[in-house]
Amino acid sequence: MSGKLSALFKNWQAELHNDVMPYFLVLAVIFFTTGIIHLVGADSNMAVIPMFYVLAVQAVAYFLGRGPALYASLAAFPIFDWFFVPPIHDLHVDDPYEFVTLCVFVVTALIVGQLTALARSREGEARHHEITSAALAEASWTVASELDTNAALKRVLGLLARLDSFEQAAILLPEGEEGYSIWSAYPAERQKSIEKDIDKRAFKYAFTSARPIGLDDSPHWHKAVAVASDKLEIYLPILTDERVLAVLYVQMRMYKSLSADERRILESMVHYLTVVVERDRLVKAEARTQALREADRLKTALLQMVSHDFRSPLASIKSSVSCLYEEGGAPLDDETKHSLLNAIESDTDRLNKMVGNLLDLSRLESHTWEPIRENIPIEELVGATLDSFGSEENKRIEVTLDPNLKFVWVDSVQIVQVLRNLLENALKYSPKDKTVELRTIRKPDAVVIEVLDQGEGLPKSDENKIFDPFFRAAEHRESFVRGVGLGLTVSRALVEAHGGQLKAYNRETHGAIFRVVLPPAPPENALSETS
């Protein structure tokens, strides 16, 4: 209540300031002129005196406008008469000639005053017009030239500052059910305080009804926002095709209706903002479409490769089973039967692994398999990995653990899978009588786990392609060594999900190194390493 009262009081003060003050000023000017006339001794020459007053009226007209000019002319008349027309200090005029002089003076003062004021206001209008058109031109240039959305928004908002009583502005986006977020604010450093001034309901009204608030005196804005403020708050929807994209919020220093000019500028700026926001939306939609198209292309390629890689074990299983049916032909000996069954089992294992990898890859791509990190003792991680290999394979795996590395901050399921894939790969590509090595290295800023093999190394030109889905080195493509398609692709994706890197290099001697580099545990998780 008191807020409203004080707002009213301030309004009244402002009106007083605007409407009454000039008239006191006019009286002061006229008396001041009278004093000057006395001082320079011009009062002896009746022809010169009116000149002074006309000059004063003209000055009043120039600086204060038509109303005060009229008032000045009328006020100068009795003062002129009182002080200078004989009988002095009397409003009575003796000489009819003097009376004519007085009348001519009043008419001249009126005409000159009004003309000056008119010229002045035309000049003001022209200048205002110039500022307005300059601002609009700049806005249109900004929109056309500034392709960065945030910069463009900031600059267009900055142009609003040329409005006389502009205080602050912001562009608001809806967030959640009820809230909003500030996309851009001007002045940017006042974003926090601007946020406090914004009325959530006003934003919601402007956004959902697509109608402006505060642009005119329409009653819905008073209803929607009971602003107890001496400032004018404006909410303008930025809309295209009946769809509201955002809301422009503007605060003016003083509480009064906007002039037609100001309204025009605001409306134009909203148009420019619409262009910027709409362009941003389209660019983003385009990027999304592009990404989708790319994903689609990858999926098609993947599907082709998958169907190829799935078909070969299936074909092998099918033919083995047909053989085992023994329909016609000579009966199979036990050894042959056994080898056929072995082939079926290893092919089903391979298929199972491929399905698993494919599922993992799709889960990783859709971000539904985020790592659940825990502090895992390194022996536990390595132990769980080695456990999944048979004793024959384990004999071929050497392990070297850095005694300074006790814990790793990882999702144990995922990293065990990475290490298993890498070791499987290393065993597969190394000669049967050679060992592979798993080693850990503690670096100041990273945890490194390496898998070294003694195979033929990576194909020279294909070093980075080995992580591509379904890549297999050219010389192995048709050979007896069969890859498990996506193993390395999945491993790399898993390591990257941990914020780490998986890279492959050729060793100086013979074979390849697969290096997993993981970020170290965050310091707050450097838990005690003893019981």
Next chain:
Amino acid sequence: MKSGMKVLVIDDEPQIRRALRVGLEKFDYRVLLASTGEEGLDLAASESPDAVILDLAIPGIDGFEVCRQLREWSHIPIIVLSVRDSEDSKVRALEMGADDYVTKPFGLRELVARINAVLRRTSGEQAPEQTYFSCDGLLIDFIKRTVTIDGKEVHLTPKEYDLLKYMATHADRVLTHGQLLTKIWGPEYVQDHHTLRVHVANLRNKIEKQPERPRYIHTETRVGYRLRTGEPVA
């Protein structure tokens, strides 16, 4: 293993039921088949099988519920069939009383090895309480509270000893993190997996020759630990 043990298979896939029947009968088991949880519970009550093989994903009342209801009145060993990457459901099933799990697709040899292990265990549990545990060079004397490896005594902290003893008395069983923490530290520590990991790491350093290739205490990633007495069957 005496022949003629009754195994109840609860799985909704006819192919799996058929394969398990043929396969297990080859190993001298008598096989009972159920395709739903309700049917399985009825058969378990009327036929009192020696072990249950239970698929977690069955229509009607699910595997977890079957597990829970079975455990209300029976200590019959339960082996659950789970799918890959379902550590959470493995943990849940184990904590509801399942004895072990096998991940689909699995080989018959692996399943039979697990059945034999749980049967051996349950028959062992009915035997009089052992005063010691011995396995491949590891000897725990429950009376003197001493642990020796190949005749050499190792010094364990009380918590490490309790942990080892609990795993030894539940040998070949997967013990979930939650179960071990509740048992050794108390229910308020059930979430404190890190404490458990640190103790297991220390324990391994004391009793395993190569902690990264454990002979006794094996890790079931994200599920828990298992003290193995025999070689794993993969």
